[in-house]
Amino acid sequence: MMYEQWVSAYGITAEEKVFIFIGMFFFIAAFLFITFILISRFTKNNRQQHEVALRNHFQRSLNAIIIMETTSAVPDSSYRFKIESLKNVMKQSSFARQVMANQLVALKKTISGSSSKILERIYIELDLHSYSIRKLKRGSWKMKAQGIRELTELNYTDAIHSIRNFLTANNKTLREETFLALVRLDQDKPLSFLDHYTGELTPWMRINIHYHLSKSDSRRIPDFSQWFTSSNLDVVLFSLSMARQLRQTSAVTKLPELLSHSDVRVVALTLETITELEAYDLADVVAEKTATFWNNEKISARLVRCLGRISYTHEHKQAILTYLDHPDYNVRFYAAKALYTLDDEARNMLQDFNRGMNGILSGIINHISEPLLQ
Amino acid sequence: MMKILVCDDDEALVSMVRFKLSRENFGEVFKAADGREAKRLLDENTFDLIISDIHMPFHSGLEIVTHVRQVLKKNTPIIILSAEGLEETVLQAFDMGANDFITKPFSPAELAIRVKRLLNL
Numbered sequence: 230m231m232y233e234q235w236v237s238a239y240g241i242t243a244e245e246k247v248f249i250f251i252g253m254f255f256f257i258a259a260f261l262f263i264t265f266i267l268i269s270r271f272t273k274n275n276r277q278q279h280e281v282a283l284r285n286h287f288q289r290s291l292n293a294i295i296i297m298e299t300t301s302a303v304p305d306s307s308y309r310f311k312i313e314s315l316k317n318v319m320k321q322s323s324f325a326r327q328v329m330a331n332q333l334v335a336l337k338k339t340i341s342g343s344s345s346k347i348l349e350r351i352y353i354e355l356d357l358h359s360y361s362i363r364k365l366k367r368g369s370w371k372m373k374a375q376g377i378r379e380l381t382e383l384n385y386t387d388a389i390h391s392i393r394n395f396l397t398a399n400n401k402t403l404r405e406e407t408f409l410a411l412v413r414l415d416q417d418k419p420l421s422f423l424d425h426y427t428g429e430l431t432p433w434m435r436i437n438i439h440y441h442l443s444k445s446d447s448r449r450i451p452d453f454s455q456w457f458t459s460s461n462l463d464v465v466l467f468s469l470s471m472a473r474q475l476r477q478t479s480a481v482t483k484l485p486e487l488l489s490h491s492d493v494r495v496v497a498l499t500l501e502t503i504t505e506l507e508a509y510d511l512a513d514v515v516a517e518k519t520a521t522f523w524n525n526e527k528i529s530a531r532l533v534r535c536l537g538r539i540s541y542t543h544e545h546k547q548a549i550l551t552y553l554d555h556p557d558y559n560v561r562f563y564a565a566k567a568l569y570t571l572d573d574e575a576r577n578m579l580q581d582f583n584r585g586m587n588g589i590l591s592g593i594i595n596h597i598s599e600p601l602l603q
Numbered sequence: 604m605m606k607i608l609v610c611d612d613d614e615a616l617v618s619m620v621r622f623k624l625s626r627e628n629f630g631e632v633f634k635a636a637d638g639r640e641a642k643r644l645l646d647e648n649t650f651d652l653i654i655s656d657i658h659m660p661f662h663s664g665l666e667i668v669t670h671v672r673q674v675l676k677k678n679t680p681i682i683i684l685s686a687e688g689l690e691e692t693v694l695q696a697f698d699m700g701a702n703d704f705i706t707k708p709f710s711p712a713e714l715a716i717r718v719k720r721l722l723n724l
Binding site for chain 2: 289291345
């Protein structure tokens with residue numbers, strides 16, 4: 230009513246009314262938007278301040294518990310009192326519990342020894358392990374992954390069974406977290422789940438597993454050849470690369486059958502593994518495969534390099550010789566290099582072949598015999 | 604009274620190290636949350652021992668070692684505390700003049716013993 234009076238008093242036209250409406254709409258929208266931003270900023274700041282206060286409080290208590298427990302005979306009542314006071318603070322909200330869990334995880338990453346064991350004890354005494362396990366039942370994969378990370382970092386081995394369920398999760402990150410958690414938590418058989426694993430093994434998983442295994446006790450490292458016959462191609466490839474990197478000579482006896490594998494990546498990696506492990510016992514088997522892989526230049530190049538490392542009979546050198554007129558330059562190059570570096574007999578075989586072929590390999594021989602390129 | 608400087612951007616770690624060193628009565632423990640603050644404190648004070656992380660904002664721990672040895676010309680004992688335990692990094696730290704190198708995760712008790720040894724206590 231007032232608006233109508235105001236409009237008629239000033240003699241505003243219909244078009245001007247539209248502009249006023251639009252202007253008012255934008256003004257109110259801007260006002261609401263700014264108010265929303267200010268409120269969210271205020272809430273966020275409050276939350277951050279609360280988090281800092283909680284973190285400082287928890288850190289002081291943790292310092293006291295960890296250092297006193299490791300340096301002197303402090304009465305158990307003092308320890309109990311500190312734990313109870315922490316429990317009282319954490320009862321207030323799940324936010325406080327999360328801050329404490331984050332604090333424990335962060336500290337666990339930086340300290341080791343008896344202090345680290347105390348952190349694991351505190352985690353259980355504060356019942357934070359139940360809090361992390363509850364996260365595994367949440368709908369969001371992020372919460373589940375966070376729960377797994379907390380349980381893993383604080384070495385809660387009783388959770389292995391619950392974590393194992395996520396090996397087949399749809400979310401890739403969750404699967405990766407699960408995989409790594411099992412490697413770290415399962416002390417006796419860190420990779421036992423590979424027996425039935427049907428999923429993908431991403432480069433991230435492979436790098437992290439290698440990192441953790443290389444840091445752990447060598448007695449914990451399994452014999453990777455047990456997974457060479459897995460129906461999961463990723464598991465076979467991973468096992469082969471691990472056997473190669475960890476130089477597991479026990480795997481040598483199981484390598485020949487992989488040379489007949491239907492997947493060329495497995496054959497290629499098997500040849501690289503034989504080369505790396507310097508499995509002289511397999512030179513005959515590899516030499517026999519020359520005809521089989523002649524048409525595949527990538528496999529041929531690996532096969533020739535492999536023979537160049539493990540050959541010791543005339544027949545082996547003869548097998549390399551057949552590759553000197555291969556249509557692919559790389560294969561010819563590696564074959565010539567293999568013969569040149571093997572021994573005098575092989576080198577003579579190479580020179581004879583070259584002469585017989587009117588010096589077709591002279592360029593390659595000049596290159597590999599150049600002292601500066603050795 | 605001895606003066607020790609702890610440089611690390613990890614607040615929880617600094618807090619724990621300070622608490623541990625204070626409990627052992629090694630002296631007054633100062634903290635620097637980044638390389639710039641560390642340099643400022645080093646320029647304004649004389650410390651008996653420096654404990655520094657490698658990866659910090661503004662200046663790295665290795666730059667701090669160089670600053671102490673080449674700019675300030677001091678032979679204050681320096682312990683490098685880092686998650687990076689690569690042989691190359693360790694050798695580089697010692698080459699620049701660090702006295703000790705501890706890889707994270709570390710034991711606070713072990714750190715205290717190393718500090719004690721470097722302070723000749």
